[in-house]
Amino acid sequence: MISRRTLIAGAATSSGLLLSGCERIGNTKAATSLLDSANDFTYTVQRSLESRGALAPEFTAAQMSPNFRTNGNTMPGSPDYARHLAANFADWALRVDGLVASPLTLSMADLKAMPARTQITQHNCVEGWTAIGKWQGTPLGLILKRAQILPQARFIVFHCADDFWGHNYYESVDLIDAFHPQTILAWGMNDAPVTVGHGAPLRLRVERQLGYKQAKYVMRVEAVDSLKSIQRGKGGFWEDQIDYEWYAAI
Numbered sequence: 578m579i580s581r582r583t584l585i586a587g588a589a590t591s592s593g594l595l596l597s598g599c600e601r602i603g604n605t606k607a608a609t610s611l612l613d614s615a616n617d618f619t620y621t622v623q624r625s626l627e628s629r630g631a632l633a634p635e636f637t638a639a640q641m642s643p644n645f646r647t648n649g650n651t652m653p654g655s656p657d658y659a660r661h662l663a664a665n666f667a668d669w670a671l672r673v674d675g676l677v678a679s680p681l682t683l684s685m686a687d688l689k690a691m692p693a694r695t696q697i698t699q700h701n702c703v704e705g706w707t708a709i710g711k712w713q714g715t716p717l718g719l720i721l722k723r724a725q726i727l728p729q730a731r732f733i734v735f736h737c738a739d740d741f742w743g744h745n746y747y748e749s750v751d752l753i754d755a756f757h758p759q760t761i762l763a764w765g766m767n768d769a770p771v772t773v774g775h776g777a778p779l780r781l782r783v784e785r786q787l788g789y790k791q792a793k794y795v796m797r798v799e800a801v802d803s804l805k806s807i808q809r810g811k812g813g814f815w816e817d818q819i820d821y822e823w824y825a826a827i
């Protein structure tokens with residue numbers, strides 16, 4: 578398996594980009610364990626000292642980044658995705674299932690008919706770049722309520738259309754983040770439909786966490802009581818591959 582840091586370092590060197598100070602520090606062993614304990618600490622602090630509903634900072638339109646880069650996959654390779662893209666997602670639908678009393682199949686029209694939230698937030702990628710963008714979408718909590726999420730459910734899993742090396746991208750959050758007011762399934766970005774590069778037709782925004790948690794190309798939302806049996810069991814693609822933190826607090 579190729580280490581993502583190696584890939585990133587190689588790409589950064591060959592494109593002449595410098596890694597951020599953060600990334601350089603993160604590469605040393607001692608600093609990594611320091612960051613791990615900092616991560617646990619942040620989780621505890623966020624969960625105990627702040628209210629459960631504490632919001633990530635929001636910005637003004639004037640503060641939006643002129644360019645919001647894309648990262649990771651920018652075009653899922655599956656024939657199914659290609660077919661939906663060609664049809665402009667006209668007969669595409671989000672599947673909501675797992676530990677819910679009422680599984681749902683929601684078209685783009687269904688999603689857009691629900692109450693929407695718009696937020697201008699800062700995206701923070703571990704690779705050392707940030708961008709401020711405007712996101713519009715359906716609050717995940719409303720979708721989960723409509724599906725009648727069951728009491729046994731503890732996590733929400735986002736299954737994506739794209740893959741790396743045959744492993745589908747996926748992510749997951751706990752119910753606190755799932756019902757957080759800024760957690761939305763976004764179909765709009767910067768006053769236009771989410772582009773293919775940014776995760777069309779639907780991508781997660783979970784604003785108090787790092788970039789890799791913001792799953793693009795979300796096809797299916799599944800409520801589960803454990804993450805253990807999904808792929809390698811760590812709750813997300815990069816968590817499985819190279820031990821990125823599952824709770825990726827900013």
Ligand SMILES: Nc1nc2c(c(=O)[nH]1)N[C@H]1C(S)=C(S)[C@@H](COP(=O)(O)O)O[C@H]1N2
Pocket residue numbers: 645646647648649650651701702703737738739746747774775776788789790791792793794
């Ligand atoms: N499905 C999927 N979601 C993904 C990724 C990906 O490769 N596939 N990359 C992640 C990473 S590391 C980042 S920083 C953001 C990038 O989002 P953007 O392309 O809209 O900037 O998406 C995240 N979500």
Ligand SMILES: [Mo]
Pocket residue numbers: 648701702703704788789
């Ligand atoms: Mo990222």
